[in-house]
Amino acid sequence: MIKINENYKKLQASYLFSDIAKRVSSFQEANPDKDIIRLGIGDVTRALPEACVKAFHAAVDEMAADATFHGYGPEQGYDFLRQAIAEGDYQSRGCNIATDEVFVSDGAKCDSGNFQEIFADDVRVAIPDPVYPVYVDTNVMAGRTGAAENGRYTGLTYLDGTKANGFIPALPTEPVDLIYLCFPNNPTGATATKAQLKQWVDYAKQNKALILFDAAYEAFVQDPDLPRSIFEIEGAREVAVEFRSFSKNAGFTGTRCAYTVVPKDCTAYTEAGEPVSIHELWNRRHTTKFNSVSYPVQKAAAAVYTAEGQAQVAELVAYYMKNAKYIREQIENLGYDCIGGENSPYIWIDAKGDSWDFFDTLLNNAGVVCTPGAGFGKCGEGYIRISAFNSFENVQQAMERVKASL
Amino acid sequence: MIKINENYKKLQASYLFSDIAKRVSSFQEANPDKDIIRLGIGDVTRALPEACVKAFHAAVDEMAADATFHGYGPEQGYDFLRQAIAEGDYQSRGCNIATDEVFVSDGAKCDSGNFQEIFADDVRVAIPDPVYPVYVDTNVMAGRTGAAENGRYTGLTYLDGTKANGFIPALPTEPVDLIYLCFPNNPTGATATKAQLKQWVDYAKQNKALILFDAAYEAFVQDPDLPRSIFEIEGAREVAVEFRSFSKNAGFTGTRCAYTVVPKDCTAYTEAGEPVSIHELWNRRHTTKFNSVSYPVQKAAAAVYTAEGQAQVAELVAYYMKNAKYIREQIENLGYDCIGGENSPYIWIDAKGDSWDFFDTLLNNAGVVCTPGAGFGKCGEGYIRISAFNSFENVQQAMERVKASL
Numbered sequence: 015m016i017k018i019n020e021n022y023k024k025l026q027a028s029y030l031f032s033d034i035a036k037r038v039s040s041f042q043e044a045n046p047d048k049d050i051i052r053l054g055i056g057d058v059t060r061a062l063p064e065a066c067v068k069a070f071h072a073a074v075d076e077m078a079a080d081a082t083f084h085g086y087g088p089e090q091g092y093d094f095l096r097q098a099i100a101e102g103d104y105q106s107r108g109c110n111i112a113t114d115e116v117f118v119s120d121g122a123k124c125d126s127g128n129f130q131e132i133f134a135d136d137v138r139v140a141i142p143d144p145v146y147p148v149y150v151d152t153n154v155m156a157g158r159t160g161a162a163e164n165g166r167y168t169g170l171t172y173l174d175g176t177k178a179n180g181f182i183p184a185l186p187t188e189p190v191d192l193i194y195l196c197f198p199n200n201p202t203g204a205t206a207t208k209a210q211l212k213q214w215v216d217y218a219k220q221n222k223a224l225i226l227f228d229a230a231y232e233a234f235v236q237d238p239d240l241p242r243s244i245f246e247i248e249g250a251r252e253v254a255v256e257f258r259s260f261s262k263n264a265g266f267t268g269t270r271c272a273y274t275v276v277p278k279d280c281t282a283y284t285e286a287g288e289p290v291s292i293h294e295l296w297n298r299r300h301t302t303k304f305n306s307v308s309y310p311v312q313k314a315a316a317a318v319y320t321a322e323g324q325a326q327v328a329e330l331v332a333y334y335m336k337n338a339k340y341i342r343e344q345i346e347n348l349g350y351d352c353i354g355g356e357n358s359p360y361i362w363i364d365a366k367g368d369s370w371d372f373f374d375t376l377l378n379n380a381g382v383v384c385t386p387g388a389g390f391g392k393c394g395e396g397y398i399r400i401s402a403f404n405s406f407e408n409v410q411q412a413m414e415r416v417k418a419s420l
Numbered sequence: 421m422i423k424i425n426e427n428y429k430k431l432q433a434s435y436l437f438s439d440i441a442k443r444v445s446s447f448q449e450a451n452p453d454k455d456i457i458r459l460g461i462g463d464v465t466r467a468l469p470e471a472c473v474k475a476f477h478a479a480v481d482e483m484a485a486d487a488t489f490h491g492y493g494p495e496q497g498y499d500f501l502r503q504a505i506a507e508g509d510y511q512s513r514g515c516n517i518a519t520d521e522v523f524v525s526d527g528a529k530c531d532s533g534n535f536q537e538i539f540a541d542d543v544r545v546a547i548p549d550p551v552y553p554v555y556v557d558t559n560v561m562a563g564r565t566g567a568a569e570n571g572r573y574t575g576l577t578y579l580d581g582t583k584a585n586g587f588i589p590a591l592p593t594e595p596v597d598l599i600y601l602c603f604p605n606n607p608t609g610a611t612a613t614k615a616q617l618k619q620w621v622d623y624a625k626q627n628k629a630l631i632l633f634d635a636a637y638e639a640f641v642q643d644p645d646l647p648r649s650i651f652e653i654e655g656a657r658e659v660a661v662e663f664r665s666f667s668k669n670a671g672f673t674g675t676r677c678a679y680t681v682v683p684k685d686c687t688a689y690t691e692a693g694e695p696v697s698i699h700e701l702w703n704r705r706h707t708t709k710f711n712s713v714s715y716p717v718q719k720a721a722a723a724v725y726t727a728e729g730q731a732q733v734a735e736l737v738a739y740y741m742k743n744a745k746y747i748r749e750q751i752e753n754l755g756y757d758c759i760g761g762e763n764s765p766y767i768w769i770d771a772k773g774d775s776w777d778f779f780d781t782l783l784n785n786a787g788v789v790c791t792p793g794a795g796f797g798k799c800g801e802g803y804i805r806i807s808a809f810n811s812f813e814n815v816q817q818a819m820e821r822v823k824a825s826l
């Protein structure tokens with residue numbers, strides 16, 4: 015008899031986005047003449063940078079002739095892209111990361127979901143709350159939790175983000191082995207300082223723990239004193255892995271390219287305490303279960319690192335950050351407390367009450383869609399997230415309507 | 421302390437392709453003026469079909485303008501592609517497969533490696549030998565085996581393919597729950613008849629087992645009486661999942677697009693024996709850990725199903741099959757027993773001795789690279805695989821040289 019992975023039965027059905035969709039479509043049916051402005055999901059809206067489009071087309075042309083055709087590439091990604099990443103995102107910023115420490119992939123979602131596979135079933139996992147739900151769900155599937163009780167899985171260590179700590183969680187008080195961190199944070203937009211990250215790196219070194227650092231939103235950091243990579247912190251090469259993506263900076267959400275940096279100094283341990291290279295473990299996993307990213311997509315991603323590409327990505331980021339700043343100002347002027355929007359495309363708003371009530375008010379009175387914070391964990395209750403990914407015109411109109419309706 | 425998944429320690433290092441690479445480079449160093457013809461790995465060599473190139477470019481152009489830009493798509497793939505697959509590959513051939521039973525992915529390697537995750541750790545697994553190594557390795561990583569002994573993992577049921585059974589394994593004599601089958605087979609090129617597949621479907625129904633059917637090479641089936649899908653077999657909707665790919669028919673090895681068909685009638689069971697929909701389980705896994713395939717790549721894949729695309733894919737397949745027929749004839753004329761090459765791009769040759777000795781003879785005397793069968797499992801020892809994926813001119817020259825050297 016073919017038996018299921020019983021851990022899947024523990025998964026709480028995520029009604030968040032289907033609930034949102036239902037409420038939006040009910041509103042549209044009742045108000046067919048009203049147009050809706052979507053500031054809910056974190057999906058970019060502007061075209062790919064011209065440099066990427068040019069490189070994309072050129073690579074498709076290579077695939078169109080036998081003499082320049084590319085079949086299977088290296089599973090870890092082509093060196094032209096791995097090297098551009100190592101130099102452009104790390105070495106140029108003083109981080110000691112080598113080309114062969116970069117693993118190209120089709121998404122930070124996949125990597126952040128898959129990375130836990132190479133560790134033991136009984137490692138103790140710490141996950142921030144509120145946060146991107148993939149970290150929790152993939153550990154539930156792997157059997158590292160008990161059942162859910164009051165919206166939280168037993169066996170997980172939740173790292174609470176609250177107004178009191180500025181949504182920068184404190185170190186855990188119980189021992190943990192695998193720590194997920196995400197800065198700039200999704201959904202709160204909170205960003206950790208170097209001193210704050212240093213505490214985590216030190217904790218990991220003292221406890222032989224590993225940090226999985228999700229830096230998918232690093233491009234939106236404006237403050238030059240804030241770290242954009244965990245590898246700006248001394249000692250991180252021994253205890254941290256970093257996930258990055260072209261989704262948000264270069265608009266690759268529908269084009270699909272990302273990467274994970276696994277330093278060769280990162281160590282895990284056998285049951286008997288012998289050190290094992292995490293780089294080697296991940297390389298084995300990656301080459302066995304993955305076959306790299308489309309060649310034309312890798313060429314398009316590499317164009318991000320040309321002078322033209324860098325200028326175009328900077329322009330895209332600046333565009334969305336103008337939206338973010340505007341949203342935060344307008345919402346604060348209405349008397350609501352916000353964080354985020356300064357070094358992040360997300361604005362996290364204290365709803366002064368129930369997440370879903372505030373969602374309904376914005377939808378029904380202003381025709382604006384946001385995301386209720388409760389969907390990101392227990393600590394997200396009472397908050398909503400507004401995304402800056404839309405046109406400035408739509409953002410302006412949305413804020414006018416919100417002002418008139420609150 | 422961050423502990424590793426101890427199952428990774430059981431994995432046998434695969435020296436096959438690195439051994440091949442080492443021997444090839446030694447030969448090249450010793451013979452710098454000799455050119456080598458590679459008929460080893462199963463990678464296509466000819467350009468993408470024109471219809472795919474055209475659609476690929478058009479979709480990149482859509483990504484270049486805000487008004488037509490595509491961000492995140494549905495995790496299961498766009499309906500335009502899922503529907504083209506369901507109609508073009510199944511409904512048109514009398515198989516009852518619906519659009520929402522098709523899950524688009526970035527590779528059959530990934531899907532065939534990941535699918536086991538949704539089942540219990542203690543399901544009993546049956547895997548053919550010789551076969552594509554990913555099925556075995558991913559089950560080792562998941563902890564479904566003991567250590568390796570004499571080249572085989574304890575706890576797995578190996579389904580022996582031998583000259584006596586024409587490399588079509590017999591049903592297992594011990595009970596199993598999860599069965600991997602691959603026809604046309606990689607590496608042997610053997611192809612199962614409908615009657616043979618019917619036995620497996622009946623076995624699965626009687627034993628509440630599930631068949632994972634890898635049909636990555638179905639496009640090469642020439643005999644109209646041979647099945648190209650497990651879903652041509654009555655009852656398969658209840659007990660089978662099928663992996664397919666655009667890699668070999670349309671030359672997508674470097675472009676990356678594949679799909680998995682999971683019928684809604686497929687059932688697995690809880691520990692307590694309650695039925696659970698495998699379609700729902702896989703949907704949960706797929707949407708949690710994957711974010712779909714690049715939009716331009718999906719558009720390129722959909723072009724395979726246009727009239728122009730179908731004609732171009734047929735031409736590509738015919739080209740490689742002309743090579744396959746030629747290779748088999750030439751090798752048989754030299755007095756070697758072969759299977760494959762008739763409904764498959766692979767020719768599996770009885771080396772009349774050690775795989776590696778034969779490999780060395782072909783490399784050193786003819787400058788031709790093949791793949792030693794031992795790399796595909798214990799039953800592959802004594803055989804070599806020759807691939808038809810190259811230009812006809814290279815294949816002709818390779819066979820002339822082989823003739824002169826044996």
